[in-house]
Amino acid sequence: MSEAAVLQNDPGSTGRFGQFGGCYIPETLVPACQELESAFRAAWSDPAFRDELDGLLSSYAGRPSPLTHCQRLSEDIGAEIYLKREDLNHTGSHKINNVLGQALLARRMGKTRLVAETGAGQHGVATATAAALFGLECEVYMGEVDMERQALNVFRMRLLGAVVRPATTGSRTLKDAVNEALRDWVATVETTHYCLGSVMGPHPYPWMVREFHRVIGSEARQQCLDLFGALPDLVVACVGGGSNAAGIFSGFATDPQVDLVGVEPEGAATVVRRVPGVLHGSMSYLLQDEHGQVLEAESISAGLDYPGVGPEHAHLASIGRAKYFSVNDQEVADAFALLSRTEGIVPALEPAHALAWVSKQRHDLAGRKVLINLSGRGDKDADQMMKYFAQ
């Protein structure tokens, strides 16, 4: 198989990216995942579905999102920095791309209710938004810790008509919210679609969610060619579950001259540590102790506070096509302030990880063209960072 053939392709009916992926879930949900796979295959090759989704992405979500050349930040860092502005999408992050796709699909499958997990609340807000738009019931699970640090998004979800339920077990963050969403789905699978928020979970989610985010990479590639007549040297994105990274990587995966970099928090450096495991439906890398018990991740950013990662990232790391690094909370806070001051753009804490890595690596990046996926805006983090900077 050529390298191009194994990159960002259709993982087939077994949902494998190399040795990673698969469908490791209780039997109750297996038929639902199979139904979802065939519904997605049919929809994705149906021009009417594609047209409807494209229409929503432009008239409702505001796509295409712009590509911004950062003049002052480039001078500060000494590299040419371009931002893919997913922060300018409706609801404030890339998450809406996937959610509009899944909500359309849910409607097509005759489901009347959406259930979702959320960390930072951006996926929850996007899901609640799509549910409001399509008149679907919506229930979002969110770790108790995250409900506190992302209180603004809890309010937004409730305003949009969603029921927000706290996940009160374990680390009370994203991992536990996924557990609760899966438990909900086990009981409600006949009427409910699980609107999973990243490129993780059982097949077909890692593949389907990447396809719904492919628009980020396709647009960005063309925008680079239009703006500076070449491809970037480097594409950098933060990685929690890995959806915004998968989306932007998809535009460049088969261009070997473009380096792909994923950035994780130090306290959730799943791909950096490379221990294989199985959680929430797929085989991937997983933070775990010596007995196979899942460890609690720790990060300033609720959206990246997850001990697993999408299986395709494990694959891209294992074949060396993408490289993964980590940054610490202080570096992230500095980057959060840096972009605000140099460009008048307040980033979400999640993409601030990508910025932090670029800032930290500036000596190796001199003169290079760096494309960063600015996956979301920072309003949701203002309260938390106000307290952080006050310390």
Next chain:
Amino acid sequence: MTAGVLEATLQAKIADSKKCLLPYITAGCDGWLEAVYAAAEAGADAVEVGLPFSDPVMDGPIIQQASDLALSQGTTPESIIAAIGNSHFEIPLVAMTYYNIAFHMGHERFASSLKAAGFSAAILADLPVGEAELWINAAGEVKLETVFLAAPTSSPKRCQLIAEKSQGFIYAVGLLGVTGEREKLAASTAVIAQRLKNITDKPVLVGVGISTPANAVKAAAVSDGVVVGSALVRILLETKSPEAVGEAVKRFRVALDNV
């Protein structure tokens, strides 16, 4: 293939026109090993021993609580396997856990250490038949039976596949939902049990949501017996009394024997 110890034990019971009773206990809770003895003493046909996992997505609040408690007290798969290895039971034991525990230890090592400790079978709640080939081979090498779950959502065709692969018995998930106590028996119980009984001669046991002797009797009427978990684990958590668990198992036993 000749039937393993678990299946032979359950088939003998069924041949005697009796219903099978499989209590489930989460290992690592205070008094768990004594509770397994008490359950055996009270007439269990086999006992399921839960190896706690940090993220039990198929379990409701009671077993989650028991798992968290067990893990916080330092319980590990090795410590449970060692405790069972140092004990002696007259009835088959079934290890129940989630796949990452087996995957992390390594299929061969996990299967052989379970077998060496005296387990007859294993259930991996998040390992469906489609992903199980490597595990089945490793377990088969050491003659450890692997029980698979069938759910109300499983089509007749999937049930056929599950029935072919499952060893020991077929675990019919009686309702749409996670483990936990339910007042009423779900209507789906009879449907899934009948679907399986129509296509297999292997024992079909109903589990999930069987929390009273009366419901156990109803579920057993359409199957070969029941698995009772949360109702017993709750008693163990509340009373820390293995005897109380034994008494509860006895009530299920008596009810099942008197139909």
